Amino acid sequence: MPRPRPPHLHLEHTFRGKRVWYVRVGHGSRVRIRAEFGTPEFDAEYQAALSETPRPKKGHPASGTLSWLIERYRETPAWTAFSLATRRQRENILRQVIDSAGHKPFLAITEAMIAAGRDRRGKTPFQARHFLDTMRGLFKWAKEAGFVKSDPAAAIKNPKRKSGEGFAAWTEVEATIYETYWPHRTKERVWLDLLAWTGLRRGDAVRLGRQHVRDGEATIKTEKSGGKVEVTIPLDLLPALAETLRVGPTGELAFICGSNGKPMTKESFGNAFSEACRKAGIKKSAHGLRKLAATRAAEAGLNTAQLNAMFGWNGTAMAAHYTQAADRRRLAREGFGKLANNSRTSIPAPKGKVREPAQKR
Numbered sequence: 001m002p003r004p005r006p007p008h009l010h011l012e013h014t015f016r017g018k019r020v021w022y023v024r025v026g027h028g029s030r031v032r033i034r035a036e037f038g039t040p041e042f043d044a045e046y047q048a049a050l051s052e053t054p055r056p057k058k059g060h061p062a063s064g065t066l067s068w069l070i071e072r073y074r075e076t077p078a079w080t081a082f083s084l085a086t087r088r089q090r091e092n093i094l095r096q097v098i099d100s101a102g103h104k105p106f107l108a109i110t111e112a113m114i115a116a117g118r119d120r121r122g123k124t125p126f127q128a129r130h131f132l133d134t135m136r137g138l139f140k141w142a143k144e145a146g147f148v149k150s151d152p153a154a155a156i157k158n159p160k161r162k163s164g165e166g167f168a169a170w171t172e173v174e175a176t177i178y179e180t181y182w183p184h185r186t187k188e189r190v191w192l193d194l195l196a197w198t199g200l201r202r203g204d205a206v207r208l209g210r211q212h213v214r215d216g217e218a219t220i221k222t223e224k225s226g227g228k229v230e231v232t233i234p235l236d237l238l239p240a241l242a243e244t245l246r247v248g249p250t251g252e253l254a255f256i257c258g259s260n261g262k263p264m265t266k267e268s269f270g271n272a273f274s275e276a277c278r279k280a281g282i283k284k285s286a287h288g289l290r291k292l293a294a295t296r297a298a299e300a301g302l303n304t305a306q307l308n309a310m311f312g313w314n315g316t317a318m319a320a321h322y323t324q325a326a327d328r329r330r331l332a333r334e335g336f337g338k339l340a341n342n343s344r345t346s347i348p349a350p351k352g353k354v355r356e357p358a359q360k361r
Contacts, residue, residue, distance in 0.1 A: 009033075009046060023049035035062075043105045044068070066109060067102035069142060070094055078141040083226040085203050085266070090134040097134075106142070111152045118159060128159040167284075169291035170196075174282050181280035185247050187257060188276040191269075194255055195286055197241040198233050199293030199311050202266040202286050209254040209263075222312040229312045298322035299329070 005011075010030075012020045021033040023046060031049040035042040048063030061067035073079055079087065101113070114135050121128040135153040142148045175196060182188040194205055203223040212218045216236030221227040235242045251257030258264050258272065273286050290311070297307055298319075307319040 006046065008050065025050070043108070044103070047105045047107055061102065064105050064107070065102060066104050066106045067098050069106040069147060070098060070102070070138065072145075072147075073138050073141055076141060076145075078137065078144075081226065083223050085223050086226075089130060090137070093131050093134040094138075107148065109139075109152050111155060114153050114156050118156060122159060125159040132156055132158060167287040167291065169295060170282075170284050170288045171292075174284060175289075175292065178277065178280045178282055182276065184244060185249070187249050187259070188273075190244055190248065190250060191256055191273050191276065192289070193241050193244040195289040196293055197238050199290050199297070200231070200233075201290060202270055204231075205286075206254060206256050206264050206266050206269050208256070209251070211253070225312060229314070231310065231312045294318075294322045295326070298326035301326075 008023050008025045010022055010024060012022070014020060019037070021037060021042075022030045023033065024030045033042055033045045033049065035045050044062035044064040046064075061071055082090070097117070101109070114132070117135070118128045118132055121131055132153065135156075136151075139148060139151045139153045143151045175192070178192055179189065182192065194200070194208070198205065198208070198218075200208065200220075201222070201224060204220055207223070208218060208220055212220050213235065216234060218233040218235055219230055220233075222229045222231060235245070245255055249257070249261070251261050251263055254263040256264060256269060258268070264272065270286055277284055294307065294311060297310060302310070302323075304316050304319040304323065307322065308314065311318070313319060
């Protein structure tokens with residue numbers, strides 16, 4: 001059976017026999033559809049005519065398409081409120097979405113389509129999660145703005161996380177091995193000490209420089225929080241780090257620099273630091289040093305509020321993860337210590353000669 005014609009869509013034939021489609025709601029004005037019938041562009045123009053949005057300019061996405069919706073989304077505070085790192089990450093995903101489905105009407109996007117996009121990224125769960133977060137942000141805004149009546153991304157479940165602790169934390173032994181391979185006065189040593197002593201994420205570490213230091217303290221607003229959270233690093237209380245930064249080499253605008261002395265992006269720094277680790281025989285990441293810093297702080301007895309202030313966390317979950325691990329180690333040592341000090345009375349040997357066990361023949 002032929003597919004029923006969408007409502008308010010009319011067909012006329014010119015005197016030369018050419019078919020002309022147009023949209024007219026009630027006794028309103030007629031809006032001509034210029035795209036070829038049955039194409040995604042035709043559907044987009046049809047939806048634009050129904051919603052009375054202007055016809056797109058040449059070179060711009062057609063009104064009513066997913067590309068058009070994404071373009072509107074990028075112009076809103078809902079998008080610009082994200083940190084630069086988050087926008088860069090989600091922009092990569094949005095470009096993929098535009099390439100694969102940008103021509104489709106955004107009203108035709110279903111839960112099944114978004115679930116399929118998640119599943120296509122299933123081999124890397126973190127990419128699947130970022131895809132869902134991006135789609136949720138887009139359609140949450142679209143619903144609030146009145147473009148859609150329901151959010152097709154809201155009910156989609158997150159992919160299952162792989163078991164494990166994520167990036168492996170560095171050990172003190174590994175830090176010593178790296179320090180031996182990369183001594184003072186190497187840029188690679190600056191990288192290690194800055195990460196290990198401050199606990200900063202890569203995106204914040206590559207921005208930290210002398211302009212952030214005043215009266216012996218460095219303050220920087222964290223990238224991940226969108227500049228809403230500020231951490232303070234008292235360099236005057238960290239002589240080992242202060243000495244590393246003094247002897248350098250460091251850059252003019254940022255302590256972390258490349259061979260040319262210029263600042264590095266967090267991506268290029270991550271690659272360079274991984275290469276430095278491999279040369280030293282260490283198979284760990286920059287984020288693993290943040291975990292080492294948090295472990296050191298928790299084992300030193302810092303409480304949740306102090307850990308949150310140092311590492312830019314909110315709530316109690318992240319701080320509790322480290323304090324509980326430190327408490328378990330401390331309690332285990334105390335328990336075994338008490339066990340070792342609890343002397344037991346040995347059982348006396350029986351009187352008389354003890355029979356030797358019979359020898360096997």
